[in-house]
Amino acid sequence: xxxxxxxxxxxxxxxxxxxxxxxxxxxxxxxxxxxxxxxxxxxxxxxxxxxxxxxxxxxxxxxxxxxxxxxxxxxxxxxxxxxxxxxxxxxxxxxxxxxxxxxxxxxxxxxxxxxxxxxxxxxxxxxxxxxxxxxxxxxxxxxxxxxxxxxxxxxxxxxxxxxxxxxxxxxxxxxxxxxxxxxxxxxxxxxxxxxxxxxxxxxxxxxxxxxxxxxxxxxxxxxxxxxxxxxxxxxxxxxxxxxxxxxxxxxxxxxxxxxxxxxxxxxxxx
Numbered sequence: 001x002x003x004x005x006x007x008x009x010x011x012x013x014x015x016x017x018x019x020x021x022x023x024x025x026x027x028x029x030x031x032x033x034x035x036x037x038x039x040x041x042x043x044x045x046x047x048x049x050x051x052x053x054x055x056x057x058x059x060x061x062x063x064x065x066x067x068x069x070x071x072x073x074x075x076x077x078x079x080x081x082x083x084x085x086x087x088x089x090x091x092x093x094x095x096x097x098x099x100x101x102x103x104x105x106x107x108x109x110x111x112x113x114x115x116x117x118x119x120x121x122x123x124x125x126x127x128x129x130x131x132x133x134x135x136x137x138x139x140x141x142x143x144x145x146x147x148x149x150x151x152x153x154x155x156x157x158x159x160x161x162x163x164x165x166x167x168x169x170x171x172x173x174x175x176x177x178x179x180x181x182x183x184x185x186x187x188x189x190x191x192x193x194x195x196x197x198x199x200x201x202x203x204x205x206x207x208x209x210x211x212x213x214x215x216x217x218x219x220x221x222x223x224x225x226x227x228x229x230x231x232x233x234x235x236x237x238x239x240x241x242x243x244x245x246x247x248x249x250x251x252x253x254x255x256x257x258x259x260x261x262x263x264x265x266x267x268x269x270x
Contacts, residue, residue: 003156021079021082022079023140024133024137077167084162086137086141087138092127093178094177104125107131148160159171159173186241186244187241188242190241191237192238192240196227197232204218215256217255218243223260226260227258240259241259242255
């Protein structure tokens with residue numbers, strides 16, 4: 001007996017992972033709807049397990065010759081290996097993040113994904129990967145992978161195997177640490193001069209407009225009164241912490257958390 005909600009997440013998440021891996025392998029940001037409609041996957045439910053095998057079913061193989069070569073067996077092996085490398089990259093990155101360390105991802109100009117040179121290495125603060133597709137796959141499959149990992153509790157779902165004839169990759173509870181925090185506030189503080197706009201004080205959210213750029217911001221309840229007083233006021237000096245999104249596998253700021261605010265020119269009682 002399977003809980004239908006769990007089964008739905010497993011099957012839909014698995015399909016989403018495969019769709020995104022196929023897109024990366026074909027060099028697309030996402031799989032076109034036309035291709036999705038032509039490409040199906042076999043899912044078999046057996047006693048004690050749900051078999052999620054990469055077994056491509058081509059509705060129109062003549063239009064998908066690149067996928068239908070040798071019945072899709074080579075592609076199945078490539079996607080399984082690519083997915084394993086993508087998860088490994090996220091595991092290595094999560095180790096840096098847990099320690100509060102910054103890192104860079106270095107691609108070593110090797111576009112021959114079929115080679116045996118697919119090891120992911122750490123050199124100081126650099127994570128070295130041999131193929132850019134590994135990074136693209138890690139980014140593209142993050143959301144459905146995290147949904148799948150959220151269902152792996154060691155009881156109702158023990159593990160999820162992604163298999164081809166030649167390759168097998170397993171998602172289990174030990175890999176749940178890669179989920180981490182989607183958004184993380186960095187301890188470093190910055191100064192931004194600008195104007196608070198698009199404010200929702202009840203949810204502590206708004207936008208700072210500075211040098212014709214817009215930065216989404218949040219703040220704590222303790223400075224709510226200050227923030228209310230300077231809304232839509234030009235030339236306010238904001239002290240902020242950068243907020244990053246770990247799903248991007250880099251430390252570029254996607255927004256800021258405001259620590260304090262004051263009039264930039266002259267004094268202002270807040």
